[in-house]
Amino acid sequence: MKSRFLALAGFVSLLLSGCMVGPKYVKPTAPTAPAFKEAPQPGDGWNIANPSDATPRNHWWEIYNDPQLNALEEQVDPSNQTLKIAEANFRQARTAIRFNRAAEAPTIGVGPSISAVRESTNQPYFNKNAANNGTGNFTLPVDLSYEIDLWGRIRRSVTAAREQTQASAADMESVRLSLHAELAVDYFELRSADADKKLLDDTVKAYSEALQLTQNRFEGGAAPKSDVAQAQTQLEAARVLDSDITVRRAQYEHAIAILIGKPPAAFSLSSLPINTTPPVLPGIPAVLPSELLERRPDIAATERRMAAANEQIGIAQAAFYPTLGLNVSAGFTGTSILNWFNWPSRFWAVGPSMSQTLFDAGRRRATTESARAGYDASVATYRQTTLDAFQQVEDNLAVLRVLSTESEQQHRATTSAEESLQLFQNRYEGGVDTYLQVVTSQTTALSNQRNDIDIMRRQLDASVLLIKALGGDWNVSKLPKV
Numbered sequence: 283m284k285s286r287f288l289a290l291a292g293f294v295s296l297l298l299s300g301c302m303v304g305p306k307y308v309k310p311t312a313p314t315a316p317a318f319k320e321a322p323q324p325g326d327g328w329n330i331a332n333p334s335d336a337t338p339r340n341h342w343w344e345i346y347n348d349p350q351l352n353a354l355e356e357q358v359d360p361s362n363q364t365l366k367i368a369e370a371n372f373r374q375a376r377t378a379i380r381f382n383r384a385a386e387a388p389t390i391g392v393g394p395s396i397s398a399v400r401e402s403t404n405q406p407y408f409n410k411n412a413a414n415n416g417t418g419n420f421t422l423p424v425d426l427s428y429e430i431d432l433w434g435r436i437r438r439s440v441t442a443a444r445e446q447t448q449a450s451a452a453d454m455e456s457v458r459l460s461l462h463a464e465l466a467v468d469y470f471e472l473r474s475a476d477a478d479k480k481l482l483d484d485t486v487k488a489y490s491e492a493l494q495l496t497q498n499r500f501e502g503g504a505a506p507k508s509d510v511a512q513a514q515t516q517l518e519a520a521r522v523l524d525s526d527i528t529v530r531r532a533q534y535e536h537a538i539a540i541l542i543g544k545p546p547a548a549f550s551l552s553s554l555p556i557n558t559t560p561p562v563l564p565g566i567p568a569v570l571p572s573e574l575l576e577r578r579p580d581i582a583a584t585e586r587r588m589a590a591a592n593e594q595i596g597i598a599q600a601a602f603y604p605t606l607g608l609n610v611s612a613g614f615t616g617t618s619i620l621n622w623f624n625w626p627s628r629f630w631a632v633g634p635s636m637s638q639t640l641f642d643a644g645r646r647r648a649t650t651e652s653a654r655a656g657y658d659a660s661v662a663t664y665r666q667t668t669l670d671a672f673q674q675v676e677d678n679l680a681v682l683r684v685l686s687t688e689s690e691q692q693h694r695a696t697t698s699a700e701e702s703l704q705l706f707q708n709r710y711e712g713g714v715d716t717y718l719q720v721v722t723s724q725t726t727a728l729s730n731q732r733n734d735i736d737i738m739r740r741q742l743d744a745s746v747l748l749i750k751a752l753g754g755d756w757n758v759s760k761l762p763k764v
Contacts, residue, residue, distance in 0.1 A: 302434035303603065304596020307589050310661050312668040314571045320679035342754045343466055345564035346742075350554065351469050354542060358461050361543030365461055368454040375450035378443040379764055385436045388428035388608075395421045419615065420622040426610040435600035442593035445586045447764045452583035455756055459579060463750040465541045467743050468534045470556065474739035475531035477555035481731055482524035489517040489724070492707075496717060509717035516721055520728070556738060563682075563745055569752050574671055577753030582761060584667045588660040595657055598650040604638035671751065678748035685741045689734075696734050699727040 343355045359365065397419045431437055493513040499505035539549035575581055612630035616622035639646070703723040709715040 301432070302437070302596065304434070304438065304599045305592060307592040309585065310588070310664065312575060312665050313672075314575070314668070315672075316571070318571060318672075318676060318679060320676045320683060342749055343462060346466075348469075350551070351466065354469060354538060355462055355465060357542040358465060359458070362461055362541060363543060365454070365457055368457040372447070372450045372454045375443075375447040376764060379440065379447055382436070382439040382443045385429065385439065386431070388426050391425050392613075393421075393423055393425070395419070397421075418617050420617070420619055421613065421615040422622070423611055423613040423615075426608075428608045430606045430608065432606055433600040433603045435597050438593040438596045438600070442590040442597070444764050445590040445593070448761045449583045449586035449590065451762050451764075452579040452586060455579035455760070456583065459750055459754045459756065461541060462754070463746050465538060466746045468537045468541070470739060470742040470746070472531055472534040472538065472551065473554060473556040474735055474742075475527055475534060476553045477735045477738075478527050478732060479524070479531065479553065480555045481728075481735065482520060482527060485520045485728055486517065486524055489513070489520050492720070492724075493517050495711070504713065505717065512717050512721050516724055556735070556742075563741055569675075571672060574675065574752065575668060576758045577756060578667075578671050579753065579756050581664070581667050581671060582758050584660070584664040586761075588657070588664050591653070591657040591660040594653040595650065598646070598653040601639070601646045601649065604636050607635045607637075609633060609635055674751035675748065678744045678751055681744040682741065682748065685737055685744065689737050689741065692730065692733050692737050696727075696730040699723070699730040703727040 341352070341355070343351055399417055399419070400414075429436065493510070493516075496505055496509040496513040500507060500510050535549070535551055536546040538551070539546045542549070569577065610630075610632045612628070612632075614623050614627045615629055616624065616627040621627055703720075703726070706715055706719045706723045710717055710720045
């Protein structure tokens with residue numbers, strides 16, 4: 283007796299667990315290299331951070347040591363509406379797990395009914411001897427249906443939903459990383475605009491003094507009228523640039539306001555020019571190409587979707603096999619409310635059911651081929667996302683490496699241009715040179731000074747984009763265990 287019970291328990295367990303049809307997921311390989319091509323070399327002018335200087339956990343922007351930037355970044359997570367959309371999408375994807383997991387349990391329903399029926403004695407072919415004044419029927423059925431997951435269709439559906447949820451979580455982290463990086467870039471753009479504004483304000487002041495000097499010399503007969511016209515032209519051109527820079531600054535200020543969830547009218551930042559001498563850039567943590575696959579949330583999202591696509595193949599293949607179900611119906615039925623719940627009013631029915639599609643004109647085969655094609659596309663998407671990530675890292679490594687050298691060259695050029703301007707101004711005041719030489723040196727000096735600011739801006743932007751390309755402080759261990 284005991285052996286029979288064990289055998290029956292084993293058979294039921296086998297039915298409930300079933301087997302899995304379809305391919306087992308194996309993570310495909312991705313193109314990679316042993317090292318980044320554009321990695322900094324000794325003498326490049328900038329260094330990779332030491333292990334002790336690694337990016338701060340959860341707050342990578344703190345490496346810039348800017349309290350104002352830190353305060354703004356802290357407002358992104360609780361206030362940005364784009365991030366709230368991504369969070370809602372993640373919560374929505376997570377409910378799909380519970381929806382598919384519900385199929386692992388039986389479905390129980392109840393449908394009580396009360397009815398009274400009287401047959402018409404005048405209907406055709408009716409036996410009038412069976413006529414009565416009507417019948418009543420009081421029914422309380424409880425129905426149970428359960429699909430036994432013989433081929434793994436339900437289990438694969440749950441797994442696919444879980445992997446899609448992890449992909450949605452990675453999507454959310456991609457949005458978060460992009461928003462924080464965008465805020466940092468906009469912030470540095472605004473601060474560079476402040477530096478440009480300060481430079482142009484100082485330039486307008488210097489050109490106003492130069493105009494006064496030429497007017498004094500003209501009135502004293504020491505300079506022609508053309509010198510005054512040239513000085514006036516230089517001054518007005520500088521004023522145009524000075525006015526125009528306020529437009530760019532306002533646009534970046536508005537962009538920052540939207541990123542932190544505020545209307546532009548309710549937000550403002552005071553002027554704080556960026557420091558260009560000497561430039562202070564954070565160290566970038568060393569990352570190998572193989573590690574990049576674990577640090578990028580967008581790569582993780584495509585990899586999870588690839589795993590979900592693999593499950594769809596198994597789900598499609600399960601349709602070729604019969605479906606086994608268990609149906610149970612029980613309850614009470616009586617002719618009146620008085621005998622509705624009497625023990626003789628009970629009824630029950632139980633039994634398995636099996637269904638198998640014999641011919642569908644190739645529908646299941648087409649579904650399977652579609653699932654395989656979808657998986658192949660997800661593999662290509664995964665590999666292309668990986669290649670794009672490598673390109674982004676290499677691009678920004680190259681930008682930082684080149685700009686480091688360019689910055690030093692530009693500092694020297696700016697210093698030389700400022701010295702040249704001072705010399706020509708002194709020679710003009712001494713009557714040795716014409717004012718055209720001063721105008722030319724003024725234009726050259728201003729151009730080099732603005733290039734100094736622009737290179738610093740590009741360096742900061744590239745460092746932010748490199749941190750973003752490296753995944754910030756994220757890694758796959760932060761995927762939720764759903």
